[in-house]
């Protein structure tokens with residue numbers, strides 16, 4: 246019957262009976278289960294590449310409640326390529342000033358002046374349901390332009406069988422059950438992943454013994470658009486740390502880190518929450534602004550990942566594959582990178598242009614990325630919640646010194662913002678024949694740069710791409726599209742040349758750099774491209 | 784910069800005296816906090832990651 250498991254914000258993909266429900270099971274090249282940020286991004290990317298995709302979700306739109314609010318530059322770059330970034334940037338809040346407090350006092354403040362030569366800011370704050378809605382809007386647009394994407398709302402996967410050459414799914418709907426078959430199944434069904442459970446796969450890691458009270462408050466009072474973070478907040482019952490962050494629509498996100506042994510019902514008492522929020526909001530000005538509690542909830546967090554993101558013909562992406570604590574905003578941001586890593590590979594394999602082994606590089610790369618995210622997120626948690634007397638003493642020493650000396654500020658860790666993983670040393674990357682900047686070494690996501698009044702990332706095609714910089718004569722043997730840049734802006738020079746006079750870069754469809762050379766070398770470029778597709782060429 | 788474990792402080796007695804003087808009259812907790820600050824300041828001054836790793840190992844070995 247598909248009873249809802251949670252309330253939705255709005256209906257984006259209402260249930261509609263389809264003929265397939267009463268016909269023999271139909272085979273689809275790709276079935277994506279789950280219409281969260283990851284499943285939507287994956288479906289959109291695949292569809293735009295022309296690979297047919299069916300997305301099943303057991304609700305009809307984004308869930309209500311507080312989830313992700315912080316979306317990083319790489320996510321915006323990806324959304325831009327997918328044609329979904331416009332409304333995100335329009336609605337999202339950009340902030341630059343952050344303040345760090347320890348108890349009563351301010352330790353330091355920082356101003357994240359935007360780095361020039363990037364189309365997108367380092368991140369924006371936007372409610373997750375909006376992010377999902379804009380991805381969905383881009384899907385609707387793509388569908389109109391002929392992209393083979395189908396979404397079936399209120400279609401719940403209740404079981405699956407892995408046959409050798411396909412997977413069959415039991416799907417429940419308001420009109421009863423039916424079967425769907427998939428060449429490849431992608432489980433984007435969230436942290437509790439029913440598909441992972443059906444397959445009996447484990448999801449091990451570290452539980453952080455901590456509860457976070459999240460309160461979203463609406464206030465129209467004049468209040469600075471800044472990020473405030475407290476270690477050991479001085480307000481009553483405020484816990485170990487507290488965070489205040491602005492979202493669109495006059496809503497502020499407030500987090501209180503409450504510790505492990507708490508009485509959930511007591512902590513969710515609105516009067517008790519208001520006492521803390523009053524104290525926080527008035528701490529710098531002395532007066533309590535008018536506000537309204539929009540949403541409150543208590544979360545616990547874990548850092549864990551699946552051992553392998555692939556099981557036969559089933560792949561896991563996003564929270565189903567890995568979970569991190571929220572510090573650093575690495576959940577949805579890394580999940581969207583999973584989606585873009587997998588999309589072009591599935592597309593090439595299904596079109597017969599690459600061997601199935603290419604799909605194993607998805608696992609290798611994204612498992613590596615998940616480990617990096619878990620490491621970052623665990624380190625932030627260890628700084629915020631010292632686990633011993635010695636670590637408390639060092640933490641407090643760092644905070645005290647940071648107030649007086651710049652050297653200690655980089656040690657303060659309230660979360661390191663999600664940045665794309667560099668696939669250092671993984672197969673399919675290289676060579677690095679240029680003595681160039683570290684930021685653009687093979688494995689890195691190609692950074693943006695200024696090109697006249699345009700941006701570099703706008704000029705690349707979405708397939709494999711060669712970029713030549715400076716006076717390079719391109720041979721007749723280019724294996725893919727070439728972008729030749731002769732008018733080299735300062736940001737382009739700094740990011741791609743360093744001291745080198747010219748450079749040639751080869752990019753994958755997900756904009757990660759495969760290799761780079763000082764001058765044109767058609768044979769080397771062709772070999773690197775083949776190796777990136779998983780072909781045994783070198 | 785390899786970790787220097789040969790004598791390097793001119794005036795060793797004066798240095799040791801000054802070091803102890805910093806902790807005079809401090810509670811255990813304040814002494815602990817002072818040590819932490821001192822370690823961080825010195826570590827930053829050294830800066831070189833490999834040297835710091837060698838220093839950790841030298842301090843731990845017994």
Ligand SMILES: Cc1cc2nc3c(=O)[nH]c(=O)nc-3n(C[C@H](O)[C@H](O)[C@H](O)COP(=O)(O)OP(=O)(O)OC[C@H]3O[C@@H](n4cnc5c(N)ncnc54)[C@H](O)[C@@H]3O)c2cc1C
Pocket residue numbers: 278279280281282283284301302303304311312313314315316373400401402403433434435436439459544562563564565571573574575576577578579580
């Ligand atoms: C308080 C909080 C703050 C956060 N802040 C951030 C942040 O600032 N930045 C950030 O990047 N991340 C943040 N995160 C993490 C982020 O919310 C998640 O990483 C993200 O939602 C994962 O997306 P997903 O698509 O993998 O899974 P989900 O969003 O969980 O989506 C899974 C989808 O699958 C559907 N589904 C499940 N089972 C079935 C089934 N059997 N059949 C069909 N459909 C099914 C569900 O209904 C759902 O629509 C935060 C999380 C929390 C809780």
